[in-house]
Amino acid sequence: MINDRETTTTAWIERSLPAADLEGWRRSYTALLPAGLHWDLARMPLATWERIRRARTRLGLPVLETRGRPVIYDPTCGTVYVPIPVGSVIPGVCVLRAGTWLLVHHPSHPAAPGRWLSWPARPYRLIDATALATAVATIPAPRTAIEDRS
Template sequence: MPAPLLPGPRTTPRWSDLITPDALSRERWASCTRRTELVACGTEWDAVVIAPLERGLAALDRLELPLKAGHPVIADYVRLQLIVLVPAGTGHHCDLPGIRVLRGGTWLLIPSGTHGTAAATWLSPPAPHAPRLVDACRLRTALLHPDPSLAAR
C-alpha cells in the first residue's frame, strides 16, 4: 500500500508573505530612475490606507485575492501602511479606526513604473488595460474580521 500523502509546503503565495520587502525589491529601488509620482484620488478610484501593514495584508488574504490578478495594491514600508485602490466614490465604506480614505481633493504617492521606492512600491501592479479595483464593501468586511496575531501585540 502506498504511503499516505502528507501535506506539502504551501506553494501559493499569500499577501501576508509580503510583510517585509525582499532583497530584489531593495535593489530595484536603489537603481530605479523613475521612482514615484503624485496622482489625484477620487476620479478613477479612491485609496484606502490601512495601518498597520499587517492588518491590510491579512484582510487581502481573507478576501483570497490572487497576488498577480492586477488588483492595484501599494505598500508603504516606511510608514508600514497598505494602500488598496477601490472604485471611486466607494472608499467611505472603509471608514474604520486605523483607516484613512483618500478621495477627491487628495493626492497619493504611487510607484512610477514597476518598482517605486520603500515609501510606495507595487505589491500588485494594476492590470495594464483595466485595473481590477478591490470591492470596498468586501474589504471593509475583511478588515472587521479579527486577526488574532495582531491582538497579541
C-alpha cells in the same frame, strides 16, 4: 527591458494622471496621483493588510481578489494604499478622497518608497470595496504583547 507588468502599470498610472501632469511623469517617472478622480484610497497599516490576507484563507472569508488590482505599500510609514471605487465606505478604515495625492514611481524602480504589492492589469479593475469591508470587519484583532506571553 520593459515587460508586460511595467507596460500595464505605466498605462494605469498615466490613465490616473491629470493630462497636464503627463509630461512631468514621462520625464521623472514619479507622479502624484489624485484620489477622488478615478478611485479613492483605503489606507491601512501593513499589519492590518497582512491579517486580512492570512484570515482570508484561515477563516474562509469571501475572496478578496487582488490579482491584477493595484495595491501600493509605503515602507517609510508602514502603510498600504488600496485604490477602491470613488465614494466607497469601509468602516474602521481611513478612506482618502479628493484632495489627497498618492506618490507612485515607475515600476522598474523597486527601491523607490512606494512598492507595488499587486500590479494593475488589463482590464483595469479595483479591489471590491464591499469584500474589503467584510474582510476588515471579520479579521481577528491583533494580539497584544500580554496575550503573546500567555
